[in-house]
Amino acid sequence: MDIVQSSAPTRRLLLPDAPALVAGARKAVWLTSDGEVDTIDLGEARLRLQRDVLLVCHAKALGRRLNADRFTALDLLELFAFVHPARFVVPTPRGLAEALGLPKPDGAEDDALTLIRATRQLLTDLSDPDFEEKSDPVAIAWFMGGGGGGSQGYSWPWASFALSALGAPNGPPGRRALGAFQVWKAMPEWEDEAPEPPPGQLPVHxxxxxxxxxxxxxxxxxxxxxxxxxxxxxxxxxxxxxxxxxxxxxxxxxxxxxxxxxxxxxxxxxxxxxxxxxxxxxxxxxxxxxxxxxxxxxxxxxxxxxxxxxxxxxxxxxxxRENYLCLLNLEEAVASLPSQPMYATALGLMVRWVAATRDGDMQGGDFPGWLPDLVGRARTMTLADRRGECIFSACQHYRKCFIENTIRRARxxxxxxxxxxxxxxxxxxxxxxxxxxxxxxxxxxxxxxxxxxxxxAGHLTAQETSELRRWLLGAEGGRTSRARGIKRRVEDLVAGDEEGLAMVDAIVHAARALPGEGWGNRLIDEMGTGPAEIFLLMVRRQVHARAHGRDSFYSLETETIEPVEGLAAAAQELEKALGRLQTPLEHLANRLAARLDNEAAELDSDTRRRIEAVCRSLQRRGSVTLKGWRDMLKCVGQLTSPGFVDWFGIERQDGRDMDVGMYRHYVDPTxxxxxxxxxxxxxxxxxxxxxxxxxxxxxxxxxxxxxxxxxxxxxxxxxxxxxPSPFDYPARTRVMVVNDVRKDDLVQVAAAYRELFLAAGGGALGLFTAISRLRGVYQRIAEPLELAGLPLYGQHVDGLDVSTLIDIFRGEEQACLLGTDAVRDGVDVPGRSLRLIVFDRVPWPRPDILHRARREAFGGKRYDDMITRLRLKQAFGRLVRRADDTGVFVLLDPMMPSRLAGAFPEGVEMQRVGLAEAVRVTREFLNPG
The missing domain is CATH 3.40.50.300 (P-loop containing nucleotide triphosphate hydrolases)
Structure with missing residues (x-):
């Protein structure tokens, strides 16, 4: 280890004497702290990763690339999240360099060198005595490193280096650290204010x-x-x-x-x-x-x-609400640390973020989207209020709550x-x-x-109904969980009210008709218990019996008419069971609402707000959800109610059944x-x-x-x-349809992507209508692109969330990205970072039962064309975001109808060319001179 004195006498930069490792699709670069460089194959990189403690950037992504599951590494992203919580960084060596003001790397060797430079810079930042802190970094780092007797065996590899930079190599005074995780204690409380009067009516001309x-x-x-x-x-x-x-x-x-x-x-x-x-x-x-x-x-x-x-x-x-961190969830997670020390790193980084965040937003705010992939979802994303369990003013954190504070500020x-x-x-x-x-x-x-x-929409599915059971009953089977259930959430509100307590008991009893834990295995084994599971079992049987392509990798569906034997009876039984649940839910909501009138002079403001919130929840899940489900069940085996379309379906992910149930959508949801x-x-x-x-x-x-x-x-x-747009699209863009690539031949499709991406020199977005085709192309082109210095990223391949992938793509001008609709809708990349878009096929709407109903209602083939033109217009619109941008749009589908050319701006000609010509035009148009 190298020791460098900092300007503060009690703070030292203790730098790890660890090699840096970066890996591409076919080769890896190993760089020692002394500057020795070694280019090695991925097999050797995997051996070294599992043998030594290395400097890396995004350990989980590196592990997936090297097919290495368990290893210890000094991950620069973890250190960045500790030193600069709630600060944006693209999770790549180049992103670290830009965030820290370091020279931008050019190639794999520079990437490895950047990791060493970033280590020094981050520890230097941490050692600055004037560095603004909103939490206690010494105590948190010490606990993460195994201090306090809680986390030995799960020690954070950066702990000793962070503590040295902070001038506290032996930890905090008194060696008490867990209290530093209770960052909510230092958070300010919001105060009540008078309601706002109605807005005025002055016009804006x-x-x-x-x-x-x-x-x-x-x-x-x-x-x-x-x-x-x-x-x-x-x-x-x-x-x-x-x-x-x-x-x-x-x-x-x-x-x-x-x-x-x-x-x-x-x-x-x-x-x-x-x-x-x-x-x-x-x-x-x-x-x-x-x-x-x-x-x-x-x-x-x-x-x-x-x-x-x-x-x-x-x-x-x-x-x-599901987007924000819940302080009660955080408190309970922190309280579990002594018995669950494996979560010390995750929670340490979380509390650092909580103390620094603007508003507690965990979806697109200042929360690092890559952090859950790095340290696990168990103590990151699960800390959000994701299951409707808020107890509102009964919570001790109510007046510090991110969600409640945001709601009041919004008013x-x-x-x-x-x-x-x-x-x-x-x-x-x-x-x-x-x-x-x-x-x-x-x-x-x-x-x-x-x-x-x-x-x-209405979804009467296994996941939705089991979620309702968990909301009503809380944790079952002796499990430790935040899931409290309706009884614990309202028991103090109905204390002394025998009729109210009887309603709660009736709700608890009726909720047992809904699917319990393990429903998935029981449905597969055809051993469903209770009205809901028996109905879902019968639905699953009908879908498998009648769906087209029942061995499909993707989701399955079929109509609700002519139900298989026993399904109609099961629907009737479930409808009655849901009625036995709906009635006490509605009565309880009405009884609680009556308190707002009957006890208007006695109720304090917090209790009033809590009762109002509980009543809204009961109404939403009782009057709205349950009524909708019962209406759906009454239509099983009959014609669907006018204006709606019903179907039975099995939702799949990677060929595995994830959910099953009955679905109802408006034909026209507007x-x-x-x-x-x-x-x-x-x-x-x-x-x-x-x-x-x-x-x-x-x-x-x-x-x-x-x-x-x-x-x-x-x-x-x-x-x-x-x-109209002020941009000169005819001069700044090209649109080509490649007419000599067989779209059903993945080898030809992959070759087309490879050559077009190479011709553009990166900055290329490949869009796919099927995940399997995306993965197949990725496997075939990653290595040749890497040889040309073009990093390739893939949705459903890299394991990163879409927003993080887009951040990486935006930040690296030579990067290429493969994605689906989610990427098309979410990407906003001005400049040369996006200069080529390639569609694998014409993005026709999926021909499912819902689309069939809408197609009949909205004009037949014209409706198909409208949706497809919209998708093409949206994709094309990603290309030119500034007046000086240039871009090429390519469809690898010779069956592209000319009538869809209206998706492109006036004056932009859609040319039908061979692949060789498309490659030539792309190269010359995007790289003139």
Missing amino acids: ANDARRRLADLLQASILGKVAEPRPQQSDYASAVSTAFTPRANPGTPNLVLAEAGTGVGKTLGYLAPASLWAERNRGTVWISTYTRNLQHQIDGELDRLHTDPAVKSRKVVLRKG KADIVIANHALVMIQAALGGDEAALPTRYVFDEGHHVFDAADSAF IPFVATVGSQAHGMVVTSATLTDGTGDVEQDWLAASVRTGAVHMAWPALRASV
């Missing part, structure tokens, strides 16, 4: 919106001001109509606004939205489909609020940045809001249909969307770069937008606005 936009454009972010664009000003003017008083009850002033890429629609709608909020002391909700866009919008609002403290009051990000904010699912659920159920907002902007508006489809959100909104903007269809018939294209957004169901017509 077109000229007002233009002036506010001009002010926003002049504001500086990181020393840069935005360039004024006439199209953006026109757009702001158009959407301002949604911020004028409505004239008709029950229907909003609706604006459908399509803004081509580059218009700058975010600032375009933020201009009238922020001005309306200021004038009327009201809140505008900006709703998105992807978390990525939520945070982009948040960043744009730095122009309006340069002071972070002011912005924290004026702008709030909102997500569902007083000017701008709330939420997502479609949360908006729809809250409008339907009341949610957490005392008063629902009156003004909405739905960005990524082309996804309103899909979001409504998820929000208003109907409940309009009935809930639309009926209470005063003004609404639905906007996207891809709102209309691309048939060439203007009225037909806008009709498609009206159908997909629900505008067709509004009582008052929408204002339609279309602002």
Whole structure:
């Protein structure tokens, strides 16, 4: 080990004398601390990894690449998460270099050298006596390293180096460390404030919106001001109509606004939205489909609020409860540390993050998306409030709770940045809001249909019903769990109320009709117990008997008509059992709600809020969920209710059955969307770069937008606005359909991907309609791309979550990425990091039962074409994000119909060429000169 004196006399940099290892698809680089370099094959790298303690970046990903399960390594990402909690870093050597201000690596040897440099820099940062700390790094590192008698055998490899840098090699005074994990004790409490009055009705006119936009454009972010664009000003003017008083009850002033890429629609709608909020002391909700866009919008609002403290009051990000860390979960996990020392590292890094986080958001916020893969989900993602078990004001952390604090801040904010699912659920159920907002902007508006489809669907499945049982009964079978069950959550609220206690007992008894633990094995063995499991067993039998391709790797489904013998009777029995559960749930909700009236003078504010929250939960799971399931069961063997489509299905993952049940969806899910959100909104903007269809018939294209957004169901017509992109697409892009590659021959498809990626020199995104094809191509092209210096990443291959993969892809200009729809929708990569998109096939909609019903309702083949054009438009729109971007779009499907060419901008020619020509054009267009 090397010892370097730092400027603080009691702090030393103790640097590990450990080689650094980086591995590619075929070779690995080994670099000693003395600078000796050795290029070795993957087999040798695996031996050395298991023999020595090495410096690595993302140990789990390295282990998957080398097929090595158990080894000890000094992972730079763990050290980064400890030293700089809640700070963004791309989890690669290059990402570490950029985050720490180190020279950017160029090649595998530089990557290995970066790990050594990053080690020194991180420990130097930690040794800085002026380094701002919000938790106790000494005590936490000491416990993670085995201090306190709790974690010997599970020692964090970085502990001794961190403690030396902190000037405390022997740990904290008194050797007491576990208390440092109780970071919630130092967190501030929020305080109650008077409810906000209703917002005013002052309008925002077109000229007002233009002036506010001009002010926003002049504001500086990181020393840069935005360039004024006439199209953006026109757009702001158009959407301002949604911020004028409505004239008709029950229907909003609706604006459908399509803004081509580059218009700058975010600032375009933020201009009238922020001005309306200021004038009327009201809140505008900006709703998105992807978390990525939520945070982009948040960043744009730095122009309006340069002071972070002011912005924290004026702008709030909102997500569902399941996205936030639960302090009670954290407390119980910390309390288990003495008996479960294997979680010391994970919890140590978690508490460091909790103390530093902005808002406790674990999905797309300042939480490292790669951390659960690194240290396990058991003490990371499971600490979120993922199972609806919140006990609200009965929790000792209630006044420090991230979720509750965010909800209260949102009530007083000017701008709330939420997502479609949360908006729809809250409008339907009341949610957490005392008063629902009156003004909405739905960005990524082309996804309103899909979001409504998820929000208003009914899934009577094994997972859903067993989850309800766990919510009602809590942990069973003597297991230790946070799952408390309804009795423990409400027992103090009904104490002394014999009728209320009897209802709770009735709920507990009736809930045993739902699937218990081990249902999966029992269904496979056809040994189901109880009404729910017997019904699901019969459903599984019918699906396997009738589904097409029953040996398929993917999910299976079949109709609900003509049920197999015994299924109809099982449905009837389950319907009755759910009725015996629904009745006491509704009665308990009504009885608790009555306390709000009967005891209005005695109840304190916290108890009132808790009762209201419990009643909402009981209503959602009783009146809404159970009623919906019972209605579904009554239709088994009969015609589905008008406007709905039912089916039986088995959900599979990697060929394994994961869930089974009955599904019900609206044929047109925008109907409940309009009935809930639309009926209470005063003004609404639905906007996207891809709102209309691309048939060439203007009225037909806008009709498609009206159908997909629900505008067709509004009582008052929408204002339609279309602002074209300022980009010169004919000059900056190329679109080619390769007509000599057999799309059913994976060898040919892989060769096409390889040659096109090489021609582009990286910056390539490959999109697939099937995971198996993605994996097959990845296996065939990873090595040749690596030889050319082009790292390849793959969704469903690397084990990383989609957002982390996109961060890596964005941060490495030569990287290539293979993905599915989730990547297509979530990627926003300006510049040369994305310059080529290759589709393996025309992305036709999946021909399932639900699609068949919608196809019949929405125009047959025209509906197929509309969805496919939308997917192509969305993918193409990822290519050019700035005026100086260039991009190539390639389809490896000779069957691409010419009628779908409307997916591409006017003037962009879709050329049908051979692979050799596509490779030549790609190389010359993207690498001129």
